[in-house]
Amino acid sequence: GESVGLHLPTLSVQEGDNSIINCAYSNSASDYFIWYKQESGKGPQFIIDIRSNMDKRQGQRVTVLLNKTVKHLSLQIAATQPGDSAVYFCAENTGTASKLTFGTGTRLQVTL
């Protein structure tokens, strides 16, 4: 079936460096994508979203890039901080029922 996946299960980054977390999706009909951050023992927290009619969107220290040609999504975090340590999930919305399909997640570890 259709699925969302991540290339790297664990990413280790030094504090202050930029982080890039990647996600591949397989459903070309997906029209909305979200990145969530999940800290241990907590529910996912919204970071940023992007619609399929865009290829880039920026937030505070975060940028999401969407490449529909290769069905690839990335999350860039500038000047990574210890508080950014968490598991990051991409999720895609397909169809009209606003149903999200989540990938398996990437753990971001920020080293000092």
Added chain:
Amino acid sequence: EAEVAQSPRYKITEKSQAVAFWCDPISGHATLYWYRQILGQGPELLVQFQDESVVDDSQLPKDRFSAERLKGVDSTLKIQPAELGDSAMYLCATRTGGSTSYNEQFFGPGTRLTVL
């Protein structure tokens, strides 16, 4: 800041027992979702409500799971009987708008279920 509330936060039960989880959405959020998240994996949708109506329960194991949202506000997810494989985090999420609007889901803190 308004949040999705869930209770209990932790639940330990023996297999074959019944368990129930409760979710109180952010005020005004018409759409409510229950997810199951196995450790190390992404959340998987169990059931979706629009107000009091079920929109999608195709992934809900209906032989043992049930969900209701009688007044279109808070919701309860029940498992009876619980099995060892049900051990997971159960997450509730809510959002504003109808099925065709583009906006994020807000998640509660989850209920961590352990079945012994």
